[in-house]
Amino acid sequence: LAKTTQPISMDSYEGQEVNITCSHNNIATNDYITWYQQFPSQGPRFIIQGYKTKVTNEVASLFIPADRKSSTLSLPRVSLSDTAVYYCLVGGSNNDMRFGAGTRLTVKP
Amino acid sequence: GAVVSQHPSRVICKSGTSVKIECRSLDFQATTMFWYRQFPKQSLMLMATSNEGSKATYEQGVEKDKFLINHASLTLSTLTVTSAHPEDSSFYICSARLTGTDRRYGYTFGSGTRLTVV
Numbered sequence: 001l002a003k004t005t006q007p008i009s010m011d012s013y014e015g016q017e018v019n020i021t022c023s024h025n026n027i028a029t030n031d032y033i034t035w036y037q038q039f040p041s042q043g044p045r046f047i048i049q050g051y052k053t054k055v056t057n058e059v060a061s062l063f064i065p066a067d068r069k070s071s072t073l074s075l076p077r078v079s080l081s082d083t084a085v086y087y088c089l090v091g092g093s094n095n096d097m098r099f100g101a102g103t104r105l106t107v108k109p
Numbered sequence: 110g111a112v113v114s115q116h117p118s119r120v121i122c123k124s125g126t127s128v129k130i131e132c133r134s135l136d137f138q139a140t141t142m143f144w145y146r147q148f149p150k151q152s153l154m155l156m157a158t159s160n161e162g163s164k165a166t167y168e169q170g171v172e173k174d175k176f177l178i179n180h181a182s183l184t185l186s187t188l189t190v191t192s193a194h195p196e197d198s199s200f201y202i203c204s205a206r207l208t209g210t211d212r213r214y215g216y217t218f219g220s221g222t223r224l225t226v227v
Contacts, residue, residue, distance in 0.1 A: 034216075043115070043202045043218035044153070087152070097143050097204060097216065099153040 004088045004100040011106050018075040020103050022088030025069045033064060033071045036087045038102070044087060048073065075105075083107045111137055113205050115219030122193055122226055130188045130222045132203030138183035139205035144176075147200040147221075159186045193226040200224075 005023040012018045024033070032051050036044035048055055050062040050071070061074040075082060087102040112135040122128050132142055140161050145153040157167045157178050165178035177189040186205075190197055203219040 036218075041200065041221065041223060043113075043204075043221045046217065085152075098155050099145075101152050 004090055006086075006088055006100060006103045008101060009104040009106070011108060012078055013108050014079055015077050018078050018082070018105060018107075020073045020075075020086055020088075020105070021070055022073070022100075023070045024088070024090045027068050027090050031068075031090050033062070033068075034089045034091070035060070035062065035071075035073045036089065038085045038087065044099075047086070078105075078107045080107050080109060111217045113139075113203060113217050113219040115203055115222055117222060118220060119223045120225070122224070124194055124226055125192055127189055127191045128193055128224060130190075130201055130203075130224075132186045132188070132205070132219050134184045134205045137205075139186075140183065141206045142180060142186040143204040143206075144178060144186075144188050145202045145204065147202060153202060156188075190224065193224070195226045198224055198226045 006020065010020060032049055034049040035047040037047050038044045048057055048060045048062045050064050052064050052068060055062040063072040063074065073086060083106050085102040085104050087099050089099065091097060114133045114135050116131045120128055142159040144156045144159065146156050147153045155168050156171045156176060157165045159165045159178045159180040161180045161183050167173045175191055177191060180186040186203065188201060200221050200223055202221045204216055206216050
């Protein structure tokens, strides 16, 4: 069971790049790292997933160092609509889908 | 693709009554579904893992007789909150895993159900 640790909250301003780091020291060999975004009164939404090195899609980048004990979600040029809670999940074949506390990102004008 | 539909989105019920929440995978088959409860300003708490054709696995502290889960088909899981009390008021969310896929991109969430017990 790979437990995750994230900052409880972060503040940013529109147009800035935001990096949220997640620690997962006991990640297993077959575990993937997945990030979700959640707005109030909505279900979590998939943002990005990776196993190692760097993954980039149209909304974010995910950086994973060689030891895979942490990962960093990078949101380029955030806007007010990026204000949400971001969750990092680590899991493999054991169907482990337990959420950590998440990071509450507030983007200010 | 991979859409999970959750219904109803909001429900208000009286204390002592039961409420059923449905979670449907619209365009894929889901062998495994997950049910979560989320209180205001808190993270999602896993309540149970629902497996098609077998009994659900409940997390410690979750009463299986109060939160009845049925996963009778590969596209539908239901959560019934029995004899609801005001403290059961919460946001309930389901999630489904795509059958036959590996862990990558294999989970999708419903939009949640806001339950208010009065």
